[in-house]
Amino acid sequence: xxxxxxxxxxxxxxxxxxxxxxxxxxxxxxxxxxxxxxxxxxxxxxxxxxxxxxxxxxxxxxxxxxxxxxxxxxxxxxxxxxxxxxxxxxxxxxxxxxxxxxxxxxxxxxxxxxxxxxxxxxxxxxxxxxxxxxxxxxxxxxxxxxxxxxxxxxxxxxxxxxxxxxxxxxxxxxxxxxxxxxxxxxxxxxxxxxxxxxxxxxxxxxxxxxxxxxxxxxxxxxxxxxxxxxxxxxxxxxxxxxxxxxxxxxxxxxxxxxxxxxxxxxxxxxxxxxxxxxxxxxxxxxxxxxxxxxxxxxxxxxxxxxxxxxxxxxxxxxxxxxxxxxxxxxxxxxxxxxxxxxxxxxxxxxxxxxxxxxxxxxxxxxxxxxxxxxxxxxxxxxxxxxxxxxxxxxxxxx
Ligand SMILES: C[S@@+](CC[C@H](N)C(=O)[O-])C[C@H]1O[C@@H](n2cnc3c(N)ncnc32)[C@H](O)[C@@H]1O
Numbered sequence: 001x002x003x004x005x006x007x008x009x010x011x012x013x014x015x016x017x018x019x020x021x022x023x024x025x026x027x028x029x030x031x032x033x034x035x036x037x038x039x040x041x042x043x044x045x046x047x048x049x050x051x052x053x054x055x056x057x058x059x060x061x062x063x064x065x066x067x068x069x070x071x072x073x074x075x076x077x078x079x080x081x082x083x084x085x086x087x088x089x090x091x092x093x094x095x096x097x098x099x100x101x102x103x104x105x106x107x108x109x110x111x112x113x114x115x116x117x118x119x120x121x122x123x124x125x126x127x128x129x130x131x132x133x134x135x136x137x138x139x140x141x142x143x144x145x146x147x148x149x150x151x152x153x154x155x156x157x158x159x160x161x162x163x164x165x166x167x168x169x170x171x172x173x174x175x176x177x178x179x180x181x182x183x184x185x186x187x188x189x190x191x192x193x194x195x196x197x198x199x200x201x202x203x204x205x206x207x208x209x210x211x212x213x214x215x216x217x218x219x220x221x222x223x224x225x226x227x228x229x230x231x232x233x234x235x236x237x238x239x240x241x242x243x244x245x246x247x248x249x250x251x252x253x254x255x256x257x258x259x260x261x262x263x264x265x266x267x268x269x270x271x272x273x274x275x276x277x278x279x280x281x282x283x284x285x286x287x288x289x290x291x292x293x294x295x296x297x298x299x300x301x302x303x304x305x306x307x308x309x310x311x312x313x314x315x316x317x318x319x320x321x322x323x324x325x326x327x328x329x330x331x332x333x334x335x336x337x338x339x340x341x342x343x344x345x346x347x348x349x350x351x352x353x354x355x356x357x358x359x360x361x362x363x364x365x366x367x368x369x370x371x372x373x374x375x376x377x378x379x380x381x382x383x384x385x386x387x388x389x390x391x392x393x394x395x396x397x398x
Contacts, residue, residue: 002044004393009367012036022064022230023089026223027186028197029059029082030270033263037335037391038062041261042069045331049237050258055246055322058272060086062261063239070235074257076242076249078293080285081185081276083243088182090239092231093175098224100172101180105217108166111138112159112213119155119209140165145281150202151192159212160188160282179227183220185279187212192278200274245293247314249321257326263335264318265294266348267311268301301341308341312355319359326396332361334394338387349390361394 016036024035038061042052048070054062057075059082066073067090077083140161142148148157167180191212193202244251265272273280273290280287291299295314300306326332336348349366356363368390 003365004367004391006367008040009391010369012040013369022068022226022233023223024061024064025226026089027059027081027085027182028189029085030198030272030275031263031266032059033061033335035061035065038065038261039069041333042066042071042259045261045333046071046259051256053257053260053322053325054262055249055260055318056262056264057086057241058082058263060089060241063241064089067234067237067239070237072238074240074242074252076244076246078243078245079272079276079290080243080287081280081283082272083241084178084283084285085182085185086241088178090234090241091175091178091227092234093173093179093227095228095231097173097176098227100170100176101220101224104166104170104172104180105220108163109213109217111162111166112210115158115162116155116209138165143282151194151278153193153205153207155209156191156207156212159210160184160191163213163216164282179223180220181283183216183223185283186219187215188279188282189276190215194278198270198275200271200277246321247295247317249318249325252321252325254324255327258330260322260326260330260332260334262333264315265296266337267296267308267339267346267351268298268341269296269337269339271297271299273297274299296339305342308346308351312351315351315355316358319355319361323360323396323398328396328398330396331364332394332396334392335389336392337389340387345387347390348388349392352390352392352394356394360397362397364393364395366390366392 013034016034019034019036021035042062042065046052050071052062052066052071052073054073055076057063057077058079060075063073063075063086075086077086142157142161152160163184167177167184170177170180189197191207193205195201195203242251271294273287273294277287280290291297296311300310322332334352336352338348339346349368353363368388370388
């Protein structure tokens with residue numbers, strides 16, 4: 001078993017330039033890995049056709065890298081939108097199917113234009129055609145969820161509903177439909193009144209008419225060109241992705257993984273379920289299940305005042321499964337940050353050492369650096385120099 005060389009890890013973390021290549025830029029997600037981390041770990045600690053497991057796969061960074069490097073992979077996450085984006089990001093779509101996208105976008109634009117013209121009261125031919133269309137086959141419904149009008153301007157609600165309805169009725173494969181729905185999901189927060197990707201508070205925004213569509217078009221066309229590149233570069237290795245709770249992994253057999261590469265939720269640092277709540281409401285995904293089962297959330301530790309013990313107990317359940325699922329002697333790479341609960345600094349490496357010790361993992365070595373470099377954290381408040389991130393190498397003893 002080799003170990004983590006500090007200079008090598010720091011070099012990767014500090015000098016990673018393009019962190020959004022191929023499908024990695026498909027959708028925002030808090031505390032994503034920079035892809036260079038799983039890329040390096042997979043190359044260093046596994047062989048072609050091995051199985052790599054990420055039990056907190058989030059937006060699927062490890063899984064995309066596994067697929068690019070010719071490894072099979074398994075991903076689990078409690079966040080339904082994370083699981084959805086992971087699936088889309090690892091899926092190849094044939095070129096002849098992708099060629100349908102520009103036409104579909106033109107259809108959507110015509111419907112949006114007629115809506116926007118009516119909005120301005122212009123009785124042009126196009127607006128007349130729009131009404132005609134509305135009276136004909138095409139119809140859409142506005143979504144219904146609490147405080148909807150607090151979060152969205154009225155015209156935005158209509159534009160998003162038109163885009164979604166036309167994606168849903170498009171004559172395309174389910175894979176392409178999912179790609180388009182992910183592009184749609186991307187647009188939702190920027191055109192809502194939500195302040196930012198990691199601040200769930202409403203602010204006043206003036207979203208111009210047609211802006212939701214323009215953002216959607218830009219995103220969808222960019223995704224299409226990236227899938228074309230991904231098609232060429234990705235292997236045909238298998239990726240199994242589960243929407244599940246990593247405390248309860250009985251559905252996965254013993255000794256099936258050759259490597260674990262993961263980054264768990266850090267205690268009291270994020271509310272993954274919350275930042276994407278509006279998106280999940282639009283897509284009909286179960287955000288409440290994510291809320292109740294998310295480990296380490298700020299909701300649990302700041303609002304509900306749970307102490308570190310709940311987190312440790314939950315993580316212990318996860319680690320016992322990881323020990324069972326990983327083959328004997330195989331490596332477990334974990335990237336974890338420090339956190340603060342009730343003004344007390346909790347060292348991420350100390351937490352992992354305690355968990356490892358109690359669940360049959362042996363510490364090989366670790367490398368640490370200041371937080372903010374290695375995760376694509378988009379909340380500057382977390383770039384606190386007193387906190388560190390730790391890359392820890394364990395091996396499975398049993
Ligand atoms: C640091 S993020 C992982 C980000 C990922 N490495 C990426 O590149 O996108 C931690 C993840 O743990 C997930 N999580 C929290 N509680 C969980 C649970 N009980 N079971 C499974 N996943 C959970 C969160 O939804 C989040 O996606």
